[in-house]
Amino acid sequence: MAGLRTTRAGARKWTPSRYRALLRARGPRSxxxxxxxxxxxxxxxxxxxxxxxxxxxxxxxxxxxxxxxxxxxxxxxxxxxxxxxxxxxxxxxxxxxxxxxxxxxxxxxxxxxxxxxxxxxxxxxxxxxxxxxxxxxxxxxxxxxxxxxxxxxxxxxxxxxxxxxxxxxxxxxxxxxxxxxxxxxxxxxxxxxxxxxxxxxxxxxxxxxxxxxxxxxxxxxxxxxGDYVYFGLIGAHMALGPALVAVPVAGVVGGIAGGAFSRLMLTLATGTHRVTRWSKRQPVVFAALCGLVVGALGCATGLTWGTGYSAARAMIVGVDAPLWFGPAKFIATLATAVAGLPGGIFAPSLAVGAGIGNLLRSVFPGSPSSAIVILGMVGYFAGVVRAPLTAVIILSETTVSRGLMLPMFATAFIADGTSALICREKLYHGLSRTFAMR
CATH class of the missing domain: 1.10.3080.10 (Clc chloride channel)
Incomplete structure (x- = not known):
C-alpha cells in the first residue's frame, strides 16, 4: 500500500495540469x-x-x-x-x-x-x-x-x-x-x-x-x-621598502587633489554662493567662459585636450612629461565638468592621476617610474570617485600590474580616507541629487 501511494503521488506530480503550471512559472512565456x-x-x-x-x-x-x-x-x-x-x-x-x-x-x-x-x-x-x-x-x-x-x-x-x-x-x-x-x-x-x-x-x-x-x-x-589592454601590458611592480615610503605620499596627495576636485564640483553644482547663483542664471555665458579656459590651456600646453589617454599612457611607460601637466589637466577637466555639457570624467581623471604620479617621480627617483605613476592614478581616481576597490581593479586590469596590487590597495584606501576629510559627500551621489525624480 505504501508503494501504491508513492506511485500515485508521483503520478499526481506529473499530471498535465502540473506540467502546464510549471511551464507558466518557468517556461518560455514566464x-x-x-x-x-x-x-x-x-x-x-x-x-x-x-x-x-x-x-x-x-x-x-x-x-x-x-x-x-x-x-x-x-x-x-x-x-x-x-x-x-x-x-x-x-x-x-x-x-x-x-x-x-x-x-x-x-x-x-x-x-x-x-x-x-x-x-x-x-x-x-x-x-x-x-x-x-x-x-x-x-x-x-x-x-x-x-x-x-x-x-x-x-x-x-x-x-x-x-x-x-x-x-x-x-x-x-x-x-x-x-x-x-x-x-x-x-x-x-x-x-x-x-x-x-x-x-x-x-x-x-x-x-x-x-x-x-x-x-x-x-x-x-x-x-x-579584440583582446586588448587599455593602457598596454605594463606589468609594474615595486619592492616592499620603497612601497612603504611611496604609498602614503601617493595616497595623501591623490586624496587631497581628488577631494578638492569633488568639493569644487559639488559646490558649483549644488552650492548657493554668488558664483553658483550667477552660473545658473547665465549658463551659456558661464559655459563659454569655461570653454575659454579649456581652449587657452590646450593652446598653451598642447596636451590637455580630450581624455588625456595618450599623455597618461606615455607617462606610464616612462616617457618624461612636463611637471605642469597634472595641474593643467586638473583645471581643464574641472572647467569642462562644471560647464554643464554632457561628458564623463573617468578617463580625464586617470590622466590627471598620471600627472600627479609624474610629479611624484621626482620625489622618488629611485623607484620604478611606471609604478609611481600608477600609484598616483590610483590615489587621485579613488579620491575623486571614492570607490577604492574599483580604482584598484580598473588600474590593475588596464595595465596588467598585478604585482602592484598591495601598494595600490593601500594607496586607494589612504586616498579615500583623505578625500573624505576634504569632501564628505561622494561626488556621484551628491550630483545625483540634482536629478532626483519628483
Whole structure:
C-alpha cells in the first residue's frame, strides 16, 4: 500500500495540469524566463553599443587633433563657442543628458520604470551620445565612460520594455556596470563598480544574472574590439621598502587633489554662493567662459585636450612629461565638468592621476617610474570617485600590474580616507541629487 501511494503521488506530480503550471512559472512565456532573456539580450546590446560609442569617440578625438595641427590657435575661439552651443542645446532639449551619466543612473533607482521615460530613456541617451561626441570634437576634457554607463542603463531598460517584464533597480545597476566593463574591457572592475558606487552599499543584492550581464557585455565588447589592454601590458611592480615610503605620499596627495576636485564640483553644482547663483542664471555665458579656459590651456600646453589617454599612457611607460601637466589637466577637466555639457570624467581623471604620479617621480627617483605613476592614478581616481576597490581593479586590469596590487590597495584606501576629510559627500551621489525624480 505504501508503494501504491508513492506511485500515485508521483503520478499526481506529473499530471498535465502540473506540467502546464510549471511551464507558466518557468517556461518560455514566464516572467522569470523573459527576465533572463531581457538581461542577457541587454548585455549583448550594451557590449555592441559601448564598442560603437568608443570607436566614434576615438574618431572624434583624432579629428580634433588634426584640426589643432592645422589651426593651432583656432580653439581659442571655437572651443568656447562649442561649449556655449552644447550647453544651450542640452538645457533646451535634453537637460537630463548633462554631465557624466553616472549620477542619473544612481537617481534612476528610485523609480526604474519611470526613469526609462526620463533619466535613462533612449532619446536622452542618444542625445547624450551625440553631444558628448560634439564635446570631444570641440576639445573638451571629457571621457566616454560616464556617458556609456547611462547609455547602458537605457539599453537594459529598453530590453525589459520590449519583453514586457518588470524593471528593478538592480537591473539598472547591472546595465550601468556592464557599461563600465565594456568601456574599459574590465569585467571585474564593472562588477565592483556596481557594488561599490552605483549601489552605494556592499549588502546590495547582486544576482547571478546581474553578474552574467556584466561579464557578457565585456566579452561582447572584447570580441568586437579584440583582446586588448587599455593602457598596454605594463606589468609594474615595486619592492616592499620603497612601497612603504611611496604609498602614503601617493595616497595623501591623490586624496587631497581628488577631494578638492569633488568639493569644487559639488559646490558649483549644488552650492548657493554668488558664483553658483550667477552660473545658473547665465549658463551659456558661464559655459563659454569655461570653454575659454579649456581652449587657452590646450593652446598653451598642447596636451590637455580630450581624455588625456595618450599623455597618461606615455607617462606610464616612462616617457618624461612636463611637471605642469597634472595641474593643467586638473583645471581643464574641472572647467569642462562644471560647464554643464554632457561628458564623463573617468578617463580625464586617470590622466590627471598620471600627472600627479609624474610629479611624484621626482620625489622618488629611485623607484620604478611606471609604478609611481600608477600609484598616483590610483590615489587621485579613488579620491575623486571614492570607490577604492574599483580604482584598484580598473588600474590593475588596464595595465596588467598585478604585482602592484598591495601598494595600490593601500594607496586607494589612504586616498579615500583623505578625500573624505576634504569632501564628505561622494561626488556621484551628491550630483545625483540634482536629478532626483519628483
Amino acid at each position: 516572467v522569470q524566463f523573459r527576465t533572463r532573456i531581457a538581461i542577457l539580450m541587454g548585455a549583448v546590446a550594451i557590449g555592441l553599443a559601448a564598442t560603437v560609442f568608443a570607436e566614434a569617440a576615438d574618431s572624434a578625438g583624432a579629428m580634433f587633433n588634426r584640426y589643432v595641427e592645422r589651426h593651432p590657435y583656432a580653439p581659442l575661439v571655437t572651443t568656447p563657442l562649442i561649449f556655449a552651443v552644447l550647453v544651450w542645446l542640452t538645457r533646451r532639449y535634453i537637460p537630463l543628458a548633462r554631465g557624466s551619466g553616472i549620477p542619473q543612473v544612481i537617481a534612476a533607482q528610485q523609480d526604474p520604470e519611470r526613469a526609462t521615460r526620463s533619466l535613462v530613456s533612449i532619446p536622452t541617451v542618444v542625445g547624450k551620445a551625440l553631444l558628448t561626441l560634439a564635446a570631444v570634437l570641440g576639445g573638451a576634457s571629457v571621457g566616454r565612460e560616464g556617458p556609456t554607463v547611462q547609455i547602458a542603463a537605457a539599453v537594459m531598460g529598453l530590453s525589459h520594455r520590449l519583453l514586457r517584464v518588470p524593471l528593478r533597480g538592480a537591473v539598472l545597476i547591472a546595465g550601468g556596470a556592464a557599461g563600465v566593463a565594456a568601456a574599459f574591457n574590465t569585467p571585474l572592475a564593472g562588477l565592483l563598480f556596481a557594488i561599490e558606487e552605483l549601489a552605494s552599499a556592499y549588502e546590495q543584492r547582486v544576482t547571478l544574472l546581474v553578474i552574467a550581464a556584466i561579464v557578457i557585455a565585456g566579452m561582447v565588447a572584447q570580441s568586437v574590439q
